[in-house]
Amino acid sequence: MKNRFIKYHLFLSTLFMVALLSGCIDPFKPVLDKSDSEKILVVEGFITDEPGSFEVKLSRSVPIDTMVNYVNESGAYVTISDDHNNTFVLTEVEPGVYKSLDETLKAVAGRIYQLSIIDAFDKEYESSPVLMPSKPEIKEVYWEEESETVFVDNEVIDEIGLNIYVDGDDLENNAAYYKWDISETWEVMMPNAITALDGKGMPYETFVKVPDEKKYCWVTQNTQKILVKSVENQSDSEVKKFMLQRIRPGEDKLFIRYSIEVKQYTLNKEMYDFWKGIREINQDAGSLYDKVPVSIFGNITCCNTNEKALGYFYAAEVDKKRIFIEKGEHEIVNVNRYESCLYVSDETLHYFTSGFWARSAFCSDCREYGTNIKPDFW
Amino acid sequence: MTNSLKIILLFFFVCLSGLQVVGQEKENLISANYSGIALSDFISIIEQSGIFKFYFENKTIEGKEVSVDFKETPIGECLKEISNQTMLGFYLEENKVYLFPGSEIQKDFSGSEQIPVDSENKSVIDKSLDDLRKQEFEIITIGIPGKSGNNEAILRGTVKTFDYKTPVVDGNVIIAGTNKGVSTNSRGEFEIKLKQGNHTIQFSSIGMKPTQRMINIYSDGKLDVELETQIQVIGDVDIFGNQQETVAQVRSGVERMDAQTIKSLPALLGEPDVMKTTLMMPGVQTVGEGAAGFNVRGGKTDQNLILIDNAPLYYPSHFFGNFSAISSDVVKEAILFKGSIPSKYGGRISSVYEINTKDGNSRKISGVGGISPLSLKAMLEGPMLKNSSFFVSARSTYSDYILDLIKIPDLYNSQVSFYDIQGKLNFELSHKDKLKVGFYTSNDKYSLHSDTLYNYQNRVFTAQYEHLYNANWRTELSGFNSFFAYDISSEKDISRSFNMTHEVQNYGLKNFNEYKNHNGLILNFGADVNWYDINPGRLNVPEESRIIPFISDNEYGMEYGAFAGIEFSVTPRVVVETGFRLSGFLSLGNGSRFVYAPGKPITEDNITDTIVDSKYNLKQSYFNPEFRISTNFLLSSSSSLKLAYNRTSQYIHILTNSTAISPTDTWKLSDEFLLPQLGHQLSTGIFKSFNNGEYETSVEGFYKRIDNLKEYKPGASLVLNDHIETEILNGKGKSYGVEFSLKKNEGRLSGWMNYTYARTFVKSDSPFESEQVNGGEYFPASYDKPHNLNVFANLKASRRIILSSTLNYSTGRPITYPVAKYQLGEQVILHYSKFNQYRIPDYFRIDVSATIEGSLKANRKFDSSLTFSVYNVTARRNAYSVFFKSNGNFYEGYRLSVFATAIPTITYNFRF
Incomplete structure (x- = not known):
């Protein structure tokens, strides 16, 4: 399909009229018929040219008002086959996670892969066959400081933030659809010392040094947005300046050191429509002229009943690139995440080995946010 | 009254x-x-x-x-x-x-x-209002005793307005005590056969004060009558001038609205609105506030033929559907045919909405104007040349200025503006020839919190020529050109800049002939032809842009129709109106098109060949005979039973897969894949008036079926798509309902109460499972709102103060809710229910307004009024939509309200 890329946000963002006439959006909880909250099998399988990528997650959908977002599907029999008559059996290594025990196994571009599942109720599911595309190379991942108009306290201001872009080059592949997964990692640091209380007897305030294992941590955050793009109706299939992320002033990501790893791969039309559909129903809601919502089914069908499964199975060669952004390289004002914490009078006390109680763990232990184990790439 | x-x-x-x-x-x-x-x-x-x-x-x-x-x-x-x-x-x-x-x-x-005695050559001339009123009590002798051989006589005459001496068109001339009557022609002329002797003849028309003349007729003679206008002060209300008319009229499912009715309803932001008035009628619904268009008896919004002076208007709204594109100042009357559609109309299957503009004041220059918080408007009318008249009207918004004042994030970088200009020249070429030339243009521009600018426009030219052969025969020749276009452009970043357009050109020609005799026999016949030239969509880009331009070939099509109709009395109590319309459509080729594998779903994968057509090559021809009949059984002098069957067909469709119609939806002609939509409607009704027409009640029922309704595949991409047929399904629709109506036409308190119960279902009619929505079962249409109550009350509190109020209640529209959630990676995703399985909360709204007249002095040269109105006085947050959005890992439901608060407005209007 051509020319899909112009996204007609027919009446953008939330409504004009809403805003004009103090119209509004309020929370609202409709009464739902529980019999419709079927437990549908959800498949998440993405195999790549990286060793150990033969992994499929199985879960079931849950009613919308439940606390958890899914339940794991255990006891299924999962295999992946290719067009070279190979069949790889995946073993459940933890609830809902099925993995090939051969950690060196990787998928090969040009081959056709297919996923088969027999669930705990003996229902058979199958994915459509997927031809694994070769990798579209990332030309460059880079960032620029750019201003964007935002509103703060009803004032229009131009806010300078840091935008991260990717340029791709795919002249031979002639790919039409791209997807990116990003993984951001940044370092956080606790203050050297915090105000703490002595828990024995009459509490009194004192300064306590934060130990190193609670002081230095690394926070990792994976893709939050669905980053897909069609270049089908572009004269070249080259991706130029596709924005992956924007870091605004006032965040803590850039305070010490920041890194982003970008994975780039191409999609077939079926998967592009799938991801675009997922993005549309989940992110573009709320305008007057919304498209009518529909359930987005991927490429997994059930072969002996009418039941359809949710999710997808896909195979692609992936190109990766990581960049670092150091503190002095930009002028974006980011803050120490814990700055405001020093002044917070939180009653949740936190124990220190020295016998003191901090006002809050969030102010005294960086492990509340990430890990204190330095990543390999750091 | x-x-x-x-x-x-x-x-x-x-x-x-x-x-x-x-x-x-x-x-x-x-x-x-x-x-x-x-x-x-x-x-x-x-x-x-x-x-x-x-x-x-x-x-x-x-x-x-x-x-x-x-x-x-x-x-x-x-x-x-x-x-x-x-x-x-x-x-x-x-x-x-x-x-x-x-x-x-x-x-x-x-x-x-001496009472003026009328013979063939003399006519009664009203000298003053007093004289005019006095005539109601005079007995007028007509003709010469003994001149007529048999004991019958024919009374001829003209009905004019007292104020402007303009003819009263479609006025009612009724013999009191019977239901025998005729209506006046476009020159206000009538002709009626009477027994010799004494009669009281009643004259009435919309917006006019009904009157009567007592006559003693001996032989053929003439009686000219002038009617007083009801419009004495701005905002003065007379809802229905034509008492008993609904009962006597042969058609069912017809709603008439005159300018006064339209103006008397409390208006949103002080802008009286012909479209909003329509929504107060039984059987007419809308998807929600902010949605343009309306749904008539279960039809889609594109199934209404909206005519201004006989020319179709393609996008009838300004400002996201909140305001009618036609200024209410120029509207003489608006008639909605939702049940029996006259055979002279075709091309849309659900309704014909005929908006007739006024002819202009032929006596003196006069005008009206007004200022509301949203817009400025002015209308000027007056005489021109000899016996001719004109009007010109303009309206514009200054909302951009207001937008600048409002400092809220969602409105930054937004602009909204619109204007419309309308004019008409009305030439009285001779006593028997009339020519009317009209022009209308509207333009809307907006950009909402983005660099993308939306612009859409309507442009209509009309010409109507009418010739009277004699009092019985008349012929009408009319032509029009209606143009609709939008463009969406973005110019901020040169490499991403584009301009996308869509254009509809429609030319039409129609001949209509009518014969009326004094026995109430009406015969008409004629033919019409429509030429369509549609550009589905173009994407123009500057050279530096990295976007690929998209050029599409224009679509051509010709719609033709020949029609004939007759209205006659079978017995004095049974009147039948029947018509036949032969309609057809020629889909003409231009450029390339795809051929799909037979017996397989029409998808991109099944394209087997590409054919290149030469221009105007006939691709496909459709022909549909349409039979229509209405009968009226008079049960008594104040009640009647009506039955009607209507068949209609439609060859041009709006493509939209959003809930509401938006100005960026595209029009598409029928072709080899998109079959014509066909409508069948069976309707019946009982009409009764009480207390000499003070109260009118009716109960109407209908059953309607629509074939080849346009439905879309899930997630269909309808713009810039050169194989649009792969996204569209030919569906089926059915709807049925009962409409109850009570009107009080007279007295200080007047108004109406309409209640409708109706259901509408659609299904996608495809043999292929992959193309079915809801597994091919019927599901409620997005505008299926079973219960609907509209109340309007108007109270003349004093000579200077008029209070009015409306109440609207309807069941919430169907919606698809998420019923389950699941997780993919870090994303929590929603899984939806069956299509339109749920409903949003019910809709309820009360509006009130008070109009205060500036002066009550008679013969004032300048007259003004102030109207205070409050829209949604209970400030109820009516849901337009309910949607779900993720906040981190939690999904929460939200209700979106368009007008979530009471909106007070002051409007100043003047006339001179």
Whole structure:
């Protein structure tokens, strides 16, 4: 399909009229018929040219008002086959996670892969066959400081933030659809010392040094947005300046050191429509002229009943690139995440080995946010 | 409103005492002596003499007493004396005495004044309003006794407005006491056959004060009548001038709205709106506030033919559907045909909405104008050349200025503006030839919190020529050009800049001939042709842009129709109107098109070949005979039962897969894949009026079926798609419902109450499972709102203050809710219910308005009024939509309200 890329946000963002006439959006909880909250099998399988990528997650959908977002599907029999008559059996290594025990196994571009599942109720599911595309190379991942108009306290201001872009080059592949997964990692640091209380007897305030294992941590955050793009109706299939992320002033990501790893791969039309559909129903809601919502089914069908499964199975060669952004390289004002914490009078006390109680763990232990184990790439 | 006079002849047998009426040879001298006798008794006594007859309304003389002492006094002087005592007005004609309330026309009293007697060549001319009103009580003698051979006579005449002497078109001329009547033609002329003798003829028309004439007809003759306009002050309301009309009219499912009705409804932001008024009618619904268009009896929004002066209007709204594209100042009347559609109309299957603009004041220059918080408007009309007239109207918003003042994030970088200009020239070429030339253009521009600018426009030219061969025959030739286009552009970043357009060109020509005779037989026939030239969509880009331009070939098509209709009385109580329309469509080729594998779903994967057509090569032809019939059984003089069947077809469709119609939806002609939409409707209704037309009630029921309804595949991509047929399904629709209506037409308090129960279902009609929505089962249409209640009340609180209020209630529209959630990676994703399985909360809204007139002085040159209105006075947050959005890992439901608060407005209007 051509020319899909112009996204007609027919009446953008939330409504004009809403805003004009103090119209509004309020929370609202409709009464739902529980019999419709079927437990549908959800498949998440993405195999790549990286060793150990033969992994499929199985879960079931849950009613919308439940606390958890899914339940794991255990006891299924999962295999992946290719067009070279190979069949790889995946073993459940933890609830809902099925993995090939051969950690060196990787998928090969040009081959056709297919996923088969027999669930705990003996229902058979199958994915459509997927031809694994070769990798579209990332030309460059880079960032620029750019201003964007935002509103703060009803004032229009131009806010300078840091935008991260990717340029791709795919002249031979002639790919039409791209997807990116990003993984951001940044370092956080606790203050050297915090105000703490002595828990024995009459509490009194004192300064306590934060130990190193609670002081230095690394926070990792994976893709939050669905980053897909069609270049089908572009004269070249080259991706130029596709924005992956924007870091605004006032965040803590850039305070010490920041890194982003970008994975780039191409999609077939079926998967592009799938991801675009997922993005549309989940992110573009709320305008007057919304498209009518529909359930987005991927490429997994059930072969002996009418039941359809949710999710997808896909195979692609992936190109990766990581960049670092150091503190002095930009002028974006980011803050120490814990700055405001020093002044917070939180009653949740936190124990220190020295016998003191901090006002809050969030102010005294960086492990509340990430890990204190330095990543390999750091 | 004047109640129709009840003329009652008294036949009291009261003992004669002290009354002498001296013989005729002595000039009708009266001798009488009474003290404190009831006037009614006195009249009886005089009538007992057998010489004089009195005509009056009972309540006029109620409680009046007289004391008289006449000795051979001439009747004229007697009456003068009685008049002095009772403050009643008198009129004497031969031996007939007419009594009126008030003594204001006493000065005209003269026993010898000649009532203009009408023969073929003379006509009654109204000299002043008093004279005009007096005519209601006169007996007018028409023709010459003994001239007519048989005992029948034909009465001809013209009905004009008193104020401007413009013809009253489609006015009603009814013989009182019967349901026999005719309507006036476009020159206000009528012709009716009567038995010789005395008759009361009633005249009425929308927006005019009904009147009557008492005639004594001997042979063929002429009677010209002028009607007073009801529009005495701005905002003055008279909802329905034509009493009894609904009962007598043969068609069912017809809603008429005149300018006064439209203006009397409380308006959003002070802008009276012809479209919003439509939504108050039974059987008419909308998807929600902020949605353009309306749904008639389960039809889609593109199934309404909206005509301004016979030309279709493609996008009838400004400002996201919140305002009608037509200024209410130029509307003479608007008629919605939702049940029986006359055979002269075709091309849309659910309704015809005929908006007729006024002809312009042919007497003097006058105008109206107004300022509301949103817009400025002005309309000027007046005479031009000899016997010709014009009007010109303009409206514009200054909302950009307001937008600048509002500092809220969602409005930054936004602009909204619109204007419309409309004009008409009305040439009276000769007594028998009339030419009307009209022009309309509208333009909307907006950009909402982004660099993308949306712009859409309508442009309509119309010309109507009418020729009268004689009083029975007339012919009409009309032509139009209607153009609709939008463009969406973005120019901020040169490499991403584009301009996307869509254009609809429609030319049409129509011939309509009508024969009416005095027996109520109406015959009509004619033909029409429509030429369509549509550009589905173009994407233009500057050279530096990295976007690939998209060029599409124009679509061409020709729609034609030939029609004939007849309306006649089978028996005096049964009237039948039947019509036949042969409609057809030629889909013409231009450029390349795809061929799909037979027996397989129409998808991109199944394209087998590409054919290149030469321009105007016939690709596909459709032909649909359409039969229509309406019958009216008069059950009594105030009630009737109607039955109607209608078949309609449609060859042009809006492509939209959003809930509401938006200006960026594209129009598409039928072709080899998109079959014409076909509608069948069976309707019936019982109509009854009470208290001489003060109350009108009706119950109407309908069943409608639509074939080849346009449905879309999930997630269909409808813009810039050169194989649009892969996204569209030919579906089926069915709807049924009952509409109850109660109207109060007269009195200080007037208004209506309409309740509708209706259901509408659609299904996608495809043999392939992959193309079915909801597994191919019927599901409720997005505009299926079973219960609907509309109430309108208008109260003349005082001579200067008019209060009005509307109430709207309807069931919430169907919606698809998420019923389950699951997780993919870090994303929590929603899984939806069956299509339209749930409903949003019910809709309820009350609007109120108060209009205060500036001056009540008669003959004022400049007149103004202030209207205070509050839209949504209960500030109820009516849901337009319910949607779900993720906040981190949690999904929460939200309700979106368009007008979530009470919106007060002050509007200033003036006229001169």
